[in-house]
Amino acid sequence: MATTHANTAALIYDWNEKERTGPLLRRAPRFVDESIRDGIQSPSVRDPSIEQKMELVRLMDRMGVQAVNLGLPGAGRRAQEDVERLLRFIVEEKLRITANCAARTVASDIHPIIDISQKVGVPIEVMTFIGSSPIRGYTEGWDNERLKKHTHEAVKLGVDHGLPVGFVTEDTTRSHPKTLDVLFRTALEAGAGRLVLCDTCGHATPDGLRNLLNFARGVLRSMDLEDTVELDWHGHNDRGMALVLGLYAFEWGFHRVHGCGLGIGERVGNCSLDLLLLNLFLLGQLDPKQHDLSCLVEYVEKISEATGVPIHPSYPLSGRDAFRTATGVHAAAIIKATKTGDHDLADRVYSSVPARVFGRKQEIEIGHYSGRSNVIFWLREHGYEPSDELVDKVFAFAKAQDHTLTTEEVKAAIAG
Numbered sequence: 001m002a003t004t005h006a007n008t009a010a011l012i013y014d015w016n017e018k019e020r021t022g023p024l025l026r027r028a029p030r031f032v033d034e035s036i037r038d039g040i041q042s043p044s045v046r047d048p049s050i051e052q053k054m055e056l057v058r059l060m061d062r063m064g065v066q067a068v069n070l071g072l073p074g075a076g077r078r079a080q081e082d083v084e085r086l087l088r089f090i091v092e093e094k095l096r097i098t099a100n101c102a103a104r105t106v107a108s109d110i111h112p113i114i115d116i117s118q119k120v121g122v123p124i125e126v127m128t129f130i131g132s133s134p135i136r137g138y139t140e141g142w143d144n145e146r147l148k149k150h151t152h153e154a155v156k157l158g159v160d161h162g163l164p165v166g167f168v169t170e171d172t173t174r175s176h177p178k179t180l181d182v183l184f185r186t187a188l189e190a191g192a193g194r195l196v197l198c199d200t201c202g203h204a205t206p207d208g209l210r211n212l213l214n215f216a217r218g219v220l221r222s223m224d225l226e227d228t229v230e231l232d233w234h235g236h237n238d239r240g241m242a243l244v245l246g247l248y249a250f251e252w253g254f255h256r257v258h259g260c261g262l263g264i265g266e267r268v269g270n271c272s273l274d275l276l277l278l279n280l281f282l283l284g285q286l287d288p289k290q291h292d293l294s295c296l297v298e299y300v301e302k303i304s305e306a307t308g309v310p311i312h313p314s315y316p317l318s319g320r321d322a323f324r325t326a327t328g329v330h331a332a333a334i335i336k337a338t339k340t341g342d343h344d345l346a347d348r349v350y351s352s353v354p355a356r357v358f359g360r361k362q363e364i365e366i367g368h369y370s371g372r373s374n375v376i377f378w379l380r381e382h383g384y385e386p387s388d389e390l391v392d393k394v395f396a397f398a399k400a401q402d403h404t405l406t407t408e409e410v411k412a413a414i415a416g
């Protein structure tokens with residue numbers, strides 16, 4: 001995988017502290033890919049075929065994602081079959097990635113996980129969830145005693161069958177501390193090895209996240225479990241904050257952050273896993289020996305293909321327009337940088353993401369906001385001699401349009 005050049009870096013003053021100083025996180029960031037569980041809960045998302053899911057799991061593994069949620073086998077036969085086949089696939093392919101599955105705090109959701117795990121002979125982490133916020137409790141008619149009973153029984157069921165259990169409080173970011181305190185302690189006493197704090201409704205701001213983390217840490221500390229129990233962050237994007245909160249979660253000390261490729265997921269989606277990886281890479285926080293991000297764009301494309309969710313043209317890194325410029329001033333600078341022969345300079349003069357590092361490249365288009373530089377560059381790239389007359393003709397045509405020209409339109413203008 002290509003890297004960026006030191007000489008180009010010297011041309012950028014970086015106010016992003018970590019980009020200048022290198023790794024600052026307490027520990028190497030770890031990830032849980034929720035694309036084929038939470039990701040496919042979105043009503044606009046198609047459930048990928050088993051072959052597509054396998055391909056995605058292979059890509060997750062290649063990118064160094066440590067865990068994948070394979071689904072909620074309690075949902076029915078198809079979900080159970082998929083989980084079993086994916087688990088066998090992970091074993092047969094000797095992938096490093098570990099498996100977890102979602103379950104309500106009910107035996108009928110947990111037993112299928114136990115059964116699959118025993119059949120395949122590989123542990124699956126049971127991620128057993130319960131809505132812990134007052135608004136959820138009110139809606140369901142649940143009181144704290146009932147939540148506590150469900151929590152205890154569910155965690156104990158998984159633990160008694162020798163499986164690792166993560167306890168997931170749905171809507172943690174709107175839950176009362178007294179309730180969380182009771183539920184966390186109940187789950188930990190029953191043997192949960194992980195607490196998953198969830199921003200199920202996309203409610204948290206950075207200070208909310210930090211307050212909640214400090215609270216959870218306090219509970220662990222009081223039980224002398226700070227060094228043994230891990231904390232996960234699972235966030236949704238209702239307020240558009242999921243990615244930023246994912247980054248803060250690592251900075252402030254969560255062990256793992258959950259996300260989905262292309263940011264798919266329930267309602268407006270989860271934290272985008274590909275953008276989380278991209279940002280941590282750019283911040284110098286990922287060990288390149290553990291994380292091969294040369295397939296990051298392929299991963300997003302495969303997620304899109306498998307789920308039927310289109311990639312927005314302006315989606316970072318993988319979007320059609322991420323490195324495509326029609327604007328005159330920007331294009332002129334990119335073209336000047338290109339002429340130096342230094343691809344890194346050309347990549348970075350108008351983008352914070354170096355395209356070539358991820359297998360993409362800058363493209364210059366012609367539109368109504370273009371200058372002559374765009375036209376000259378385009379003509380040369382397509383084998384035309386950019387005479388003044390030809391440049392004038394295409395330039396005048398472009399200025400009269402309301403959109404970026406297609407190749408056919410430019411060719412028609414040349415011929416016209």
Ligand SMILES: CC(=O)SCCNC(=O)CCNC(=O)[C@H](O)C(C)(C)COP(=O)(O)OP(=O)(O)OC[C@H]1O[C@@H](n2cnc3c(N)ncnc32)[C@H](O)[C@@H]1OP(=O)(O)O
Nearest residue numbers: 038041072074075076102104105106129130131140150170
């Ligand atoms: C962490 C998350 O993302 S939460 C989203 C989880 N994912 C999904 O829901 C997708 C898969 N779900 C399904 O296929 C179905 O909802 C099933 C098979 C799990 C359940 O189907 P049904 O039994 O028909 O129940 P339905 O979906 O209508 O309602 C959910 C039920 O679960 C109950 N429930 C929800 N969470 C819990 C919990 N943690 N513990 C106990 N019961 C719970 C609700 O109270 C409701 O019960 P009710 O039917 O007695 O009112």
